Amino acid sequence: KRLAASILGCGAKKVWLDPNEQTEIANANSRQNVRKLIKDGLVSKKHVTVHSKARHQRHMDAKRKGRHTGYGHRKGTQNARMPFKVLWMRRMRVLRRLLRKYREAKKIDKHLYHELYMQSKGNQYKNKRV
Numbered sequence: 152k153r154l155a156a157s158i159l160g161c162g163a164k165k166v167w168l169d170p171n172e173q174t175e176i177a178n179a180n181s182r183q184n185v186r187k188l189i190k191d192g193l194v195s196k197k198h199v200t201v202h203s204k205a206r207h208q209r210h211m212d213a214k215r216k217g218r219h220t221g222y223g224h225r226k227g228t229q230n231a232r233m234p235f236k237v238l239w240m241r242r243m244r245v246l247r248r249l250l251r252k253y254r255e256a257k258k259i260d261k262h263l264y265h266e267l268y269m270q271s272k273g274n275q276y277k278n279k280r281v
Contacts, residue, residue, distance in 0.1 A: 154185045159196045169193040242278065246271040249279055 156163045168176050172193045179185050188194040213219060225232065247268065254264045270276065 154179075154182060155189065155194045158182060158185055158189065161196055165197045165199075167195050167197050243271065245279055246276060 152163050152166050155166045159166060176188060176193060179188055250264055250267055253259045
């Protein structure tokens, strides 16, 4: 079995020996003999066991819809799950993009732009609408 595993390139537990030909298999004591048995089909490699993703995919589909996300399922802190910094960066980028757009469209002059820029940096505005 060890020789066959080495030849087939798998582990010993993946080697199948024909139960009806025990004696012939027992006599094989060289790699050449084992190769012949493999060719004759008395020794073969078992298939890899299936590891289905179906259950996991079904669970992830449900999570995308918002199921299984209650307090009992959470391990990390709020900050670990969605960092405050990332939220802050997103908000700043949105607001600054808006200010830049207004300045280039001449809706606001550079002085007002700077004032609003500093206010947004100082956390005056929670989002684009307010």
